[in-house]
Amino acid sequence: MRSAVIALMLSLVGFDFAVSLGGQDQRPRPPITGIAHVRLWSADPSAAVDFYSKILGLTSRDAGCVGMVRPCFILSEHQQIALAKGASGSHANLLAEVAFVTTDAMGMHGYLQAHDIRVNPVTRDFNGAVHFSFQDPGGLPITFVQPSALRQHAASGSQISTRLIHAGFVVLDRAAEDKFYKDTLGFHVYWHGGMKDDETNWVDMQVPDGTDWLEYMLNVPADADKHTLGVMNHIALGVPDIHAAERQLRTNGWNGTEQPKIGRDGKWQLNLYDPDGSRVELMEFTPVQKPCCSDYAGSHPRP
Numbered sequence: 001m002r003s004a005v006i007a008l009m010l011s012l013v014g015f016d017f018a019v020s021l022g023g024q025d026q027r028p029r030p031p032i033t034g035i036a037h038v039r040l041w042s043a044d045p046s047a048a049v050d051f052y053s054k055i056l057g058l059t060s061r062d063a064g065c066v067g068m069v070r071p072c073f074i075l076s077e078h079q080q081i082a083l084a085k086g087a088s089g090s091h092a093n094l095l096a097e098v099a100f101v102t103t104d105a106m107g108m109h110g111y112l113q114a115h116d117i118r119v120n121p122v123t124r125d126f127n128g129a130v131h132f133s134f135q136d137p138g139g140l141p142i143t144f145v146q147p148s149a150l151r152q153h154a155a156s157g158s159q160i161s162t163r164l165i166h167a168g169f170v171v172l173d174r175a176a177e178d179k180f181y182k183d184t185l186g187f188h189v190y191w192h193g194g195m196k197d198d199e200t201n202w203v204d205m206q207v208p209d210g211t212d213w214l215e216y217m218l219n220v221p222a223d224a225d226k227h228t229l230g231v232m233n234h235i236a237l238g239v240p241d242i243h244a245a246e247r248q249l250r251t252n253g254w255n256g257t258e259q260p261k262i263g264r265d266g267k268w269q270l271n272l273y274d275p276d277g278s279r280v281e282l283m284e285f286t287p288v289q290k291p292c293c294s295d296y297a298g299s300h301p302r303p
Contacts, residue, residue: 005155015160029186031106034212036145037072037079038235039097041086042276045071048083051274055254056166057158059296077153092226094278095233097133097141098167098214100207105130115184137176140169141192158252160245161237165283165301166204168215172222181205181214193264193293200293204265208249211301219228230277238285240303242268245282248259266291 044049049071053060057080058073072082084096102108105122109132112119119134128148136142141187155162171177181187186208194201203216219231224232239245242260249256249272266287272280286300 025109027107027114029208030102030107031209032108032144032185032187032207033101033103034207034210035079035164035167036099036147037082037097037141038095038099038164039082039084039141040235040239040274040276040278041094041096042083042274043086044275045083045085048275049273052081052083055161055249055252056153056160056280057156057248057252059153059156059159074153075164075237076154076155079164081164091294092229093170094230094276095140095167095169097143098169099131099143099145099233101210102144102146105132105144108132108144112171113214117180117184137242138169138171138173140244158248160252161239161282163238163239163285163301163303164212164235165285166213166215166236168202168217168232168236170220170224170232171216171218172220172230173205173220174216177216188298190298191291191294191296193257193291195264197293201294202264211299227277230273231279233289234281236269236281236283238290238303239282240285242270242282242284246270262289264292 005147008246039113049060052058052073056073058075060071060073068072072080074080078101082097086096109119112134117134120132122130122132124130130146133141133144134141182205187205188208190204190206190213192200192203199219201218203218204213205216206213215236216245220228220232254272256272258271260268263269263283266289268284268288272282274280285302287296
């Protein structure tokens, strides 16, 4: 009888141990509140400075950039656009990295490891930001950043926008991306649509604890050329008034021929291109008419 009791106790201990091990996959996901920065490849970052600092009116900074990627351009005390030098033609996909804000970088690192996602070690910048990087299922470099104490940044009168509201990238395997962004990280569909009402060319995946989003760019040929990839892999800056933003762009020296238009999502927008061909989309925060294809399923961003 005694041996049976001991065996039962050992089996219960083993059961608890197995549950404990299995429970590692159930650790809570730390909050993901928005986009921290987007990094773009540039054949000549010094030439691109004129576009980002003069045309967009952003403050250029050589120190204090998250991950020490230089130069970076300041949208606000917690968002940046960064450039990284790459030989001309070496990076057809000009989108080099998307970074998300989390309140707990170490917790997020452990959470991803528990879900069998290979991640690089956690590092800390001299300015106190904690971050780590890895690749999503499509090979896009992703970084999670736990920012340091907010730094003060006063926008100049020539600054076009203070908000990076989304980043778009080509997706060849939506199921794989959904498994990661939706199932693992908790992103949800904000809106989806296409050039025709019965098509889905764009899927906006909103962060779980904020209003910024990623935009899946679907149905893009796997052998798309650099120009097409520059259009598809893009960033979007939020503005309260697209026509006022266009006037400021002209004042800043922009001489583009594109005009503001209402997109299929019901929002006013205007497209610009940096010297390397990366599209920078200006977009109003809220729609002015009913969108095509689907209703919005999340809160709109604010200035």
